[in-house]
Structure formats: structure tokens, C-alpha cells
């Protein structure tokens with residue numbers, strides 16, 4: 001007999017690239033069970049209320065609403081984050097930025113961290129959950145994104161370590177010094193963005209990087225020297241096609257620092273590190 005999971009996987013097939021995983025995630029959400037439980041129980045049937053939620057969710061998915069927004073949460077760095085259409089859906093590449101930040105923090109025993117363009121708060125919250133006694137600040141231009149970030153910090157019990165403020169990059173920042181500045185800023189060139197499916201699915205403010213995609217990176221790196229500690233690090237996520245251009249922006253802003261291009265797990269240029 002065909003299981004509910006198999007039927008749902010088939011139904012989700014035209015709606016995304018990972019129908020089997022999406023079907024597991026959706027059923028896990030509706031039944032409030034783990035994905036492993038769903039896989040281990042092919043006999044699963046839904047209650048009438050759960051059935052109703054499934055029908056509603058399928059309608060939303062068919063309207064091109066991403067699954068994380070339909071279920072209202074998404075996994076990142078082994079944690080479950082609240083998400084809404086006000087924030088970017090956290091991506092797996094960004095988990096690599098968190099890993100890199102954590103290895104540096106552990107090796108250097110540094111404590112003061114600034115995350116710019118924090119969105120759901122997934123970067124500072126994942127860092128705070130995996131390193132002790134940190135002092136973190138998250139910045140975003142979007143008040144509604146900050147509202148989600150604050151909810152996530154409460155949910156993961158790190159609200160006492162992370163402050164969130166509304167600011168256009170570093171414009172509203174009081175004089176301060178940070179050991180580590182992380183940022184996954186919008187980096188898709190405006191005209192390219194308009195041609196992509198993501199344009200209608202996630203907030204433009206989280207995606208639009210201006211004419212060449214590097215506007216925000218350029219502005220951040222120009223102001224960052226005033227806020228970075230003498231032996232500090234900046235870690236930026238970039239578009240894989242911007243490697244050399246972003247590196248040259250970093251060299252210009254920090255001529256005496258060691259700026260490097262780092263690759264993601266698929267071997268693509270994905271991060272810039274600047275070490276002073």
C-alpha cells in the first residue's frame with residue numbers, strides 16, 4: 001500500500017527540487033513529530049484537523065509560497081528558527097560561515113561580535129549557542145526582521161547575550177569595538193534579481209545588492225575599520241561570481257590586513273575573510 005509520505009512526495013514533485021525531504025518536513029510539522037519518526041511510520045494517517053492543515057499547506061505551496069514560510073520555522077545549524085516572509089530563509093552555505101566564525105572565536109578566545117543584516121538572527125544565535133560568554137549585537141534595517149530575530153533569541157535562550165538594533169548598516173551604531181564582524185548581506189544585482197524565482201518568494205530587501213551586487217559590501221567595508229578591533233576578523237558571505245571583485249573591495253578598505261577568498265563545500269568562492 002502506498003504510504004501518505006509517498007503520496008505527498010509525488011504531489012510535491014512539481015513544486016520543488018527536494019519533494020521527498022519537503023514531504024517529510026511537512027508531515028513532521030503537521031504531526032509535531034521528528035522526521036525520523038515519519039520515516040519509521042509508513043502506516044501514518046492524519047486526524048481530520050491535521051488533514052485540513054495539509055490541504056491548506058498544499059494550497060499555499062501551489063501559490064509559490066516557500067515551505068519554510070508555510071510551516072513558519074526552518075532548521076539552521078541544528079537549531080529550529082522561526083521564519084516569516086519578513087526574513088530570508090536561512091541557507092546551508094551560511095552554516096559554513098558560522099562554523100568558520102566559531103573556529104576563529106575558539107582559537108582566539110574573542111568575545112565581541114557584530115552581525116550585520118541579521119535577518120532571522122540565525123548567525124549570532126547559532127554562534128551564541130555554541131560558544132560561551134559572548135557579547136553579540138545584530139543589526140538590520142528591517143524592524144519586522146528584527147522582531148523575528150528577537151523571538152528566535154528568546155526561543156533559544158540567548159536573549160541576554162544578544163542585542164538587536166535597527167540601523168542602515170553601521171549608521172546608528174554607537175562607537176564600539178568588535179573582535180568579529182559577520183555579514184550575509186543582500187548580494188544579487190538588481191537586474192539579475194528581477195529574473196529569478198526567488199524575487200517573488202523572499203523579501204527584496206534581503207536579496208537586492210544594487211547595480212553590481214556589491215553595494216552593501218562596499219559600504220560596510222568602508223565603515224568597518226572604525227569598529228574592528230586591532231586583531232579582529234571580518235567574515236562576509238558573497239555571491240560565488242563576486243570573489244575577486246569583493247576581495248579587491250576588502251583590500252581597498254583594509255590595505256594592511258590579510259584578506260582571503262574562501263570556498264564553500266561545493267568549491268565555489270563564497271566567503272571573504274579579513275584579518276587585521
Ligand SMILES: C[S@@+](CC[C@H](N)C(=O)[O-])C[C@H]1O[C@@H](n2cnc3c(N)ncnc32)[C@H](O)[C@@H]1O
Pocket residue numbers: 087088089090091094116117118119120121122123139140141142145167168169184185186187205206207216
Ligand atoms: C541575505 S539576508 C541575510 C539574513 C541572515 N543573516 C541570514 O544569513 O539568513 C540580508 C539581510 O540584510 C538586511 N539588510 C538589507 N539592507 C540593509 C541595510 N542597509 N542595513 C542593514 N541591514 C540590511 C535585510 O533586511 C536582510 O535581513
